[in-house]
Amino acid sequence: MDQSTTSKKVHLYLSDYDRELLAGERGPGAQMSMRIIVRMAEILGVERLIDIEAAHIDSSLYMGAATLEFAEKLVDLGAKVSVPSTLNVSGVDEHGWMHWAVPPDWAENAKRQMRAYQEMGCIPTWTCAPYQTEFKPKFGQQIAWGESNAIVFANSIIGARTERYPDLLDICAAITARVPAAGLHLEENRAGQVLLRLKEVPDRVQRHESFYPVLGHLMGKISGEKNPVVVGMEVEPEWDQLKALGAAAASSGTVGLFHLVGITPEAPTLEDAFQGNEPEQEIDVTMDHLREAWRELSTASGRELDLVVLGCPHFSLAEFERLALLLDGQEKHKDVEFLVNSNRTMRALADEEGYLRSLEAFGGVVTVDTCPLATPMLSPDIDEVMTNSAKYSYYAPGMLDERVVFGTLEDCVLSAVEGRVVRDESLWHT
Numbered sequence: 041m042d043q044s045t046t047s048k049k050v051h052l053y054l055s056d057y058d059r060e061l062l063a064g065e066r067g068p069g070a071q072m073s074m075r076i077i078v079r080m081a082e083i084l085g086v087e088r089l090i091d092i093e094a095a096h097i098d099s100s101l102y103m104g105a106a107t108l109e110f111a112e113k114l115v116d117l118g119a120k121v122s123v124p125s126t127l128n129v130s131g132v133d134e135h136g137w138m139h140w141a142v143p144p145d146w147a148e149n150a151k152r153q154m155r156a157y158q159e160m161g162c163i164p165t166w167t168c169a170p171y172q173t174e175f176k177p178k179f180g181q182q183i184a185w186g187e188s189n190a191i192v193f194a195n196s197i198i199g200a201r202t203e204r205y206p207d208l209l210d211i212c213a214a215i216t217a218r219v220p221a222a223g224l225h226l227e228e229n230r231a232g233q234v235l236l237r238l239k240e241v242p243d244r245v246q247r248h249e250s251f252y253p254v255l256g257h258l259m260g261k262i263s264g265e266k267n268p269v270v271v272g273m274e275v276e277p278e279w280d281q282l283k284a285l286g287a288a289a290a291s292s293g294t295v296g297l298f299h300l301v302g303i304t305p306e307a308p309t310l311e312d313a314f315q316g317n318e319p320e321q322e323i324d325v326t327m328d329h330l331r332e333a334w335r336e337l338s339t340a341s342g343r344e345l346d347l348v349v350l351g352c353p354h355f356s357l358a359e360f361e362r363l364a365l366l367l368d369g370q371e372k373h374k375d376v377e378f379l380v381n382s383n384r385t386m387r388a389l390a391d392e393e394g395y396l397r398s399l400e401a402f403g404g405v406v407t408v409d410t411c412p413l414a415t416p417m418l419s420p421d422i423d424e425v426m427t428n429s430a431k432y433s434y435y436a437p438g439m440l441d442e443r444v445v446f447g448t449l450e451d452c453v454l455s456a457v458e459g460r461v462v463r464d465e466s467l468w469h470t
Contacts, residue, residue, distance in 0.1 A: 050085045052078065058089060061216055069119025073212035080209060081220040090221045094177055095125040095214035096170045098186025099207040100157045101414050102131030102150035110208055111156035114215070119160055125214040126165040126175050128187045129354075129383075130154045131415050133407045140407070140417035150415070160211070166409035167383035169283065169354040171198065179305055182225060184213035188290035189283070189353045189431065195297040197282050199305040201225050204296045224296055230306065231315035232299050234263045238272030239324040246274055248467055250334070250448050252281040253430030255325075256288025258333040262323060265294040269313040270325075271301045280356055287353050288430035334468045337433040337446035343460045345445075346422045348452045349436075351381030352411055352429040359449075360390035366453045367398040373459030377422070378404035381411050404456075413439055426455050 060066055061074035081089060102108060131150030132142060158164055165173055170185075171193050177183050177200035185191050185202040194200040203223040205213065213219045223229055236259065238246075245251050259268050268289070277285070277300075289295040299307035307313035350363070363380070372378050380399065382390070387406050390396050399406065412418050413435055426445045427433055436442045447455065447463045454462045 050087050052081050052086065053088045054078070055089070058218060061218075067118045069114050069117035070215055072114070072117060073119060073215040074218070076209065076212045077216055077218055077220070081222075084220050084222045086220045086222050088221045089218040090182060090225060092123060092182045092184045092213060092217055092219055094123050094175070094181065094183045095121065095210060096128060096183070096185040096187060096190055097125055097157060097162055097210050097214060098128040098205070099211045100127040100130055100154065100162070100166075101207070102146070102153045103207075107207070108149055108153045108156070111153050111211075114211065115156045115159050119215050121161045121211075121214040122217045123214055124175060125162045126167075126170045126173065127157055127162045128166070128170075128190070129168050129410045129414050130166055131410065133410050133415070133417070136407055137415070137417065141419045142415060142417050146416060157211070160215070162214070165383060165385070167354045167386070168411065169193075169356070172354070172356050172386065184210055184219050186210040188294070189287035191296050192286035192290045192298065193283060195224055195230075196286055196299065196304055197279070201230075204294065228315070230297055231267065231317055232269035232307075232313040233266040233320045234268045235314075235319035235322045236262065236268055236270045237322070237324045238270065239326050241272065241325065241327060241330065243274055245327070245330070245467060249281065249284075249428070250467065251330070252277060252285040253288045253428070253446075254330055254334045254337065256285040257292045257337060257430045257434065258325065258329055259285075259298060260289040260291060260293025260295050261333070263289070263293050263295055263298075265296070266320070267297045267299065268295065269299045269301065269307065269310070269319070271310055273300050273303055276303065278358075280359055283353055283356075284430065288434070291431045291434040331468050334446070337430055338444060339433075339437045340424050340443035340445045340461070342424065344424045345376050345426055345455055345459060345461050347377045347379060347418070347425045348456045349379050349381070349412060349425055349427045349429070349432055350449070350452060352413065352427065352432040355380055355382040355386065357386060357389050357393070360386070360395040361393065363449065363453070364395040364398040366450055367402045367404070370402055370453065370457050372403035372456050375459050376456045378402065378456050379412070380404060380406045382406060382408060384408045412436075426452050426461060428452055
């Protein structure tokens with residue numbers, strides 16, 4: 041969480057409700073959570089707390105004994121969430137983990153942690169893309185969301201207000217319904233800071249699906265934790281393209297909010313995006329910048345292929361539909377695994393629409409409620425992976441020791457059929 045003025049001592053005002061929580065009048069679980077919220081507010085040097093109306097909990101992800109102990113401690117103390125609280129991915133596909141390389145003790149602990157959060161009243165959405173569910177927030181709504189791609193989407197595309205909530209603090213916010221009045225909750229902190237001008241980026245590039253993850257990767261590298269503003273967009277992106285843009289920017293940087301002038305809700309004009317301020321930095325984004333960003337997303341040097349990974353962030357119904365069309369009548373190469381990540385509800389919807397028949401006939405599988413970046417499901421023998429996700433491309437080399445090739449959804453399908461990397465690179469060549 042960001043706050044620029046932490047040097048001076050500021051008195052934190054507490055409401056009667058806050059004091060009741062601190063005194064334990066609403067139970068020891070709420071008391072413990074409120075102590076953590078107040079301590080964070082003191083560290084940030086804020087003067088007050090504000091109410092939230094909803095939360096998205098990243099703490100549901102099992103990361104070892106400490107995260108499990110924290111969750112079960114809250115349950116033992118009787119903690120319950122006091123606002124609608126969706127759950128991010130878990131540490132395991134609860135019903136399908138045994139088909140992968142997940143150790144049984146990991147699976148059991150992850151399932152225990154899943155149960156703990158449900159016992160606190162959280163909604164078992166098990167997705168990193170809660171904005172694809174019925175629980176997506178509204179414009180201007182104060183929320184406390186964890187998970188980087190969810191945070192940037194809620195702030196940027198929907199116009200809800202959330203700071204970058206880390207694990208463990210998010211559940212405390214959900215229990216107390218109170219958060220520090222800091223960062224992106226406040227209007228003045230939502231102004232653009234870095235201006236990115238698209239210069240001679242052709243319409244055909246802006247319409248291409250790979251443009252959005254590539255631009256997002258570049259945005260994150262340039263902006264870091266600052267709020268970038270992009271001007272020069274000539275097309276109206278689809279939600280899945282905006283999802284890819286935000287996820288990439290929140291991975292290569294820590295972007296929690298971006299503005300696309302004329303597209304996103306807080307940026308009808310350039311002046312609105314910057315709230316009348318001057319940019320701290322201005323950069324002309326050319327095709328050369330985008331080509332370099334595109335090249336950075338691939339770390340594999342060979343043509344071998346072990347696995348195709350899709351759905352990072354989780355696959356939407358529209359993506360399942362498009363994939364089904366690409367897979368129809370195709371057959372996967374026997375040496376390549378083909379994995380789609382989503383949540384159980386989206387999988388059920390895709391099944392109802394008939395989109396899974398092509399995937400199953402192709403030889404692909406869907407894993408639900410988790411992600412290879414969050415659970416030890418992939419065999420150590422998997423070395424070279426292809427994906428259409430800039431987020432996965434950015435994290436997999438360091439987190440999973442995999443070499444990655446970035447391509448379009450169609451590239452991923454063709455490569456799985458051929459059993460080797462096949463990419464149409466014409467868009468990115470001079």
